[in-house]
Amino acid sequence: MDLSLFLDNLWNARMSLLAGFGNTLLISLVAVILGSGLGVLVGLALSYGNLATRFVLRVYTDFLRGTPVFVLILACFYVLSVVGVDLSAFQAGVLALTLFCSSHVGEIIRGALAAIPKGQTEAAKSIGLTFGQTFASVLLPQALRQILPTWVNTATEIVKASTLLSIIGVVELLLATQQVISRTYLSLEFYFFAGFVYWLLNFLIEQAGRAVERRVSIPQ
Amino acid sequence: MTPVLKITDLHKSFGDVKVLTGIDLTVQKGDVVSLIGSSGSGKTTLLRCVNLLEEFERGTIEIAGEAIGYREEGGRRRRLPERQIARQRAMTGMAFQQFNLFPHMTALKNVMLGLVKTKKLGQDEARAIAEKWLDRVGMIERKDHFPGQLSGGQQQRVAIARAIAMNPQLMLFDEVTSSLDPELVQEVLAVVRDLAADGMTMLIVTHEMRFARDVSTKVVFMDQGRIAEEGPPEAVFGAPKSERLAGFLANSEI
Ligand SMILES: Nc1ncnc2c1ncn2[C@@H]1O[C@H](COP(=O)(O)OP(=O)(O)OP(=O)(O)O)[C@@H](O)[C@H]1O
Numbered sequence: 001m002d003l004s005l006f007l008d009n010l011w012n013a014r015m016s017l018l019a020g021f022g023n024t025l026l027i028s029l030v031a032v033i034l035g036s037g038l039g040v041l042v043g044l045a046l047s048y049g050n051l052a053t054r055f056v057l058r059v060y061t062d063f064l065r066g067t068p069v070f071v072l073i074l075a076c077f078y079v080l081s082v083v084g085v086d087l088s089a090f091q092a093g094v095l096a097l098t099l100f101c102s103s104h105v106g107e108i109i110r111g112a113l114a115a116i117p118k119g120q121t122e123a124a125k126s127i128g129l130t131f132g133q134t135f136a137s138v139l140l141p142q143a144l145r146q147i148l149p150t151w152v153n154t155a156t157e158i159v160k161a162s163t164l165l166s167i168i169g170v171v172e173l174l175l176a177t178q179q180v181i182s183r184t185y186l187s188l189e190f191y192f193f194a195g196f197v198y199w200l201l202n203f204l205i206e207q208a209g210r211a212v213e214r215r216v217s218i219p220q
Numbered sequence: 221m222t223p224v225l226k227i228t229d230l231h232k233s234f235g236d237v238k239v240l241t242g243i244d245l246t247v248q249k250g251d252v253v254s255l256i257g258s259s260g261s262g263k264t265t266l267l268r269c270v271n272l273l274e275e276f277e278r279g280t281i282e283i284a285g286e287a288i289g290y291r292e293e294g295g296r297r298r299r300l301p302e303r304q305i306a307r308q309r310a311m312t313g314m315a316f317q318q319f320n321l322f323p324h325m326t327a328l329k330n331v332m333l334g335l336v337k338t339k340k341l342g343q344d345e346a347r348a349i350a351e352k353w354l355d356r357v358g359m360i361e362r363k364d365h366f367p368g369q370l371s372g373g374q375q376q377r378v379a380i381a382r383a384i385a386m387n388p389q390l391m392l393f394d395e396v397t398s399s400l401d402p403e404l405v406q407e408v409l410a411v412v413r414d415l416a417a418d419g420m421t422m423l424i425v426t427h428e429m430r431f432a433r434d435v436s437t438k439v440v441f442m443d444q445g446r447i448a449e450e451g452p453p454e455a456v457f458g459a460p461k462s463e464r465l466a467g468f469l470a471n472s473e474i
């Protein structure tokens with residue numbers, strides 16, 4: 001392995017790699033933010049919705065969680081265009097990851113809400129809070145604290161799953177790397193480099209998650 | 221004078237199990253009413269109906285003349301909408317056996333929450349009221365502590381402050397000392413005594429017979445979902461009329 005050759009090529013390819021990395025970040029960020037927002041609503045409806053709502057969302061979450069992300073991406077890209085919804089590869093990929101994220105977050109929120117003692121809701125009711133106020137001030141803050149570690153884990157899964165968008169032609173970090181490899185033939189070096197970048201990104205996400213956990217932890 | 225609480229012919233079941241079978245009870249302003257009775261007689265359920273934490277099938281509950289929970293509409297009995305129920309719940313304050321403080325909020329924030337959300341008070345006003353009541357229950361020095369940092373007795377005192385800061389017409393206490401270590405019981409009872417002496421109207425479920433005798437203006441003995449006997453403490457404890465009450469008292473420590 002010729003290190004200076006690799007470094008030269010890395011320097012030459014820096015712009016396309018950076019653009020790919022930017023896309024990876026953007027895809028992950030949008031999917032995690034939209035997916036988590038949607039997931040909170042899913043978790044809320046799974047916990048307190050009427051029977052029909054709960055049933056539909058149960059099917060939704062179980063289906064999405066039981067399907068490989070890869071299949072979801074292909075479905076969003078190819079199937080939706082058949083029914084007349086034309087999304088770009090980027091949009092379809094982000095949609096698939098968003099849905100994937102929402103099903104996971106929905107399920108963990110449901111679990112966290114179910115674990116909160118009934119007395120919490122009753123105490124909130126007895127001081128006159130409506131359900132919406134109880135959810136926002138009493139239940140959600142406790143549930144969010146509880147899901148934080150699992151949620152961070154979901155975020156890192158989304159980062160990893162974003163590589164699958166390369167298959168439908170979204171030039172994120174993996175596809176950008178592959179394009180560089182096809183020009184330079186330094187496959188071992190560049191794959192190793194991309195792997196390192198993904199690891200670093202997820203490492204930082206986990207550290208940030210731990211920092212937030214410490215910040216919001218309830219003193220005992 | 222309109223009674224603070226007027227319960228008429230209250231019936232409540234859980235499925236097939238009839239838990240309350242025709243309760244009539246009137247509480248006047250300033251009354252301190254103790255509910256005693258064996259386990260399963262329906263004391264907790266009665267309090268929870270008054271606080272609208274349970275639905276009930278028959279009868280009416282009036283707080284200061286206002287029928288709560290239901291209204292008659294074309295001869296049909298209808299549960300009131302959530303918003304109105306929420307407002308009516310705040311007319312009574314409830315202290316629970318398990319305290320149920322919000323673990324992610326400091327003592328101060330626990331007390332402020334209802335003032336800000338239900339009463340729509342500004343932060344400053346809510347804080348002033350919350351601090352006043354925390355001081356009253358002897359918890360002002362710990363106002364920035366979280367529930368997890370407080371003893372059971374301290375948590376219960378904060379929980380009482382949280383309920384009473386809402387300025388309810390009636391305070392409901394459900395065995396507020398039952399889950400406390402014996403050495404912490406007195407500090408909580410002292411708070412309840414202090415509020416009683418101050419003229420607060422209250423309905424107290426308790427197994428502390430000595431306390432019930434000291435603090436109450438009226439004692440109500442419940443048996444199998446009914447009020448079996450009621451009267452001033454001297455009469456109920458001194459000269460029980462029914463055998464069931466005599467038996468119950470004989471088995472309780474006084
Ligand atoms: N949520 C519920 N579902 C079904 N049955 C219930 C429920 N809550 C209470 N009960 C039943 O109602 C009856 C009265 O219960 P309640 O808790 O009111 O009694 P209590 O007088 O407060 O007893 P204790 O002194 O043990 O607290 C009991 O038989 C109990 O099993």
Ligand SMILES: [Mg+2]
Pocket residue numbers: 263264265395
């Ligand atoms: Mg009880």
